[in-house]
Amino acid sequence: MDVKDLVRRCAKEVLKSISLGEGLDAYEKMRAYGNALIECVRRHFVKKALPDKVGYDIAHKCFYAIKHLPAPSYNVWNCEIDKEIVILKVDWCPQDIEGEIQRYSQEEIEFCFIDKETQKSLEDELQKYVCLDCDEFVNTPALMCWYASYMEENSPLEEWNEVARKLRKEWEEERKAWEMERAQREEEERRRREEEERLERERKERERQEKREKLLKGEAYVVKDKYFKRCYYLERREDGKLVLRVPKWLAGHIIGKGGQRIKRLQEFLGERVYIETYEDIAPRKIELSFGW
Numbered sequence: 001m002d003v004k005d006l007v008r009r010c011a012k013e014v015l016k017s018i019s020l021g022e023g024l025d026a027y028e029k030m031r032a033y034g035n036a037l038i039e040c041v042r043r044h045f046v047k048k049a050l051p052d053k054v055g056y057d058i059a060h061k062c063f064y065a066i067k068h069l070p071a072p073s074y075n076v077w078n079c080e081i082d083k084e085i086v087i088l089k090v091d092w093c094p095q096d097i098e099g100e101i102q103r104y105s106q107e108e109i110e111f112c113f114i115d116k117e118t119q120k121s122l123e124d125e126l127q128k129y130v131c132l133d134c135d136e137f138v139n140t141p142a143l144m145c146w147y148a149s150y151m152e153e154n155s156p157l158e159e160w161n162e163v164a165r166k167l168r169k170e171w172e173e174e175r176k177a178w179e180m181e182r183a184q185r186e187e188e189e190r191r192r193r194e195e196e197e198r199l200e201r202e203r204k205e206r207e208r209q210e211k212r213e214k215l216l217k218g219e220a221y222v223v224k225d226k227y228f229k230r231c232y233y234l235e236r237r238e239d240g241k242l243v244l245r246v247p248k249w250l251a252g253h254i255i256g257k258g259g260q261r262i263k264r265l266q267e268f269l270g271e272r273v274y275i276e277t278y279e280d281i282a283p284r285k286i287e288l289s290f291g292w
Contacts, residue, residue: 003121004156010040011129011160026170027150033163034130034148041122042143048108054088054101063088063104071115073141076134084111085139112141119143129155211292212269216242221291222265223254227283234273242271247280253288261290268292 014036020029051065068083075081086109094100114122119142126132130148137145151164214220221231222244232250235243246254254275255262266273 001118003118003125006044007037007041007122007125007129008157010037011155011157014040015159015163025174026167027174030151030164030167030171031148033167034151037129038126038146038148041126042112045114045118045143046110046112048110050107051086051105051109051111052083054104056097056101060090061093062090063092063100065104065109065111067109067111069111069113069141071113073112073114073119074116075138075140076136076142076145077138078142079138080116081139081141083139084141084144086111112144114141114143128152129157129160208268215269215292216271223250223291224289225250225283226287226289227285241274242269243274243276245276245278247282248277249280249282249286250288251275251277253286265292 014033018033018036020032024032049067052068053066054063055066056063065086065088066083067086069081072080072082073084088104088109122143123132123146126146129152131150131152132146133149134142134145134147151160151167153161153164153168155161155164211220215222215234216236218233218235221233223246224231232244232246235245237243244254253261254265256264262273262275
């Protein structure tokens with residue numbers, strides 16, 4: 001068989017006969033042309049024949065047919081195979097499995113008959129027209145597993161190359177447009193996030209200012225003793241000092257370790273806070289809530 005002539009004739013047939021649906025982009029069109037070419041070539045090696053054996057796989061709930069090949073072929077891993085296994089029906093568990101096996105055994109099924117040398121020549125020739133990829137099936141000739149990723153532009157058929165170059169150019173333009181659109185969407189999303197973050201910062205700052213004003217006016221407590229349910233507020237003295245009167249046992253908790261807590265309060269208020277203490281009974285359990 002003249003493999004070069006076969007692929008060339010199939011390529012011409014595909015260019016004349018294929019009708020692409022609406023809504024396909026250039027890349028999808030390239031794949032459609034390539035897959036149509038592979039399918040056209042397959043038809044010359046697929047023939048109907050009675051299977052040598054039919055079985056049922058309980059684990060996968062499928063019927064399968066086995067045909068011993070007249071000449072060895074190879075699968076997608078370049079491993080030699082002398083038989084082809086065709087999956088007939090999946091996800092099906094009939095009541096009469098033996099009856100279905102008998103029915104399939106008497107029915108002609110499509111098998112791929114291609115020897116190693118022809119398949120290798122066919123693979124080399126098809127790769128001049130398309131970039132071949134494949135599904136991974138162990139007991140199937142590689143020809144039945146191939147599919148096209150895209151069209152090649154340097155095939156022996158100039159008409160094919162013209163279509164491939166035209167679609168490649170369209171695809172590049174579509175890709176650039178898509179990248180520009182994506183960049184625009186990303187920029188809009190970035191601006192939206194920045195605006196949300198700005199509004200959130202402003203909201204938190206307003207809440208901070210409102211809390212500060214309430215603390216300075218004595219409308220919000222500085223600390224709350226949850227045991228006695230007492231709240232302690234700031235007081236503005238006549239001399240302008242900001243004073244917090246609390247029991248002696250509470251003063252240390254307000255000042256904090258190394259004076260860290262009182263420093264944070266003063267930074268929050270923007271003023272110095274003076275602590276005045278008085279004697280009072282400490283609670284059995286100290287549980288405090290701070291209001292800033």
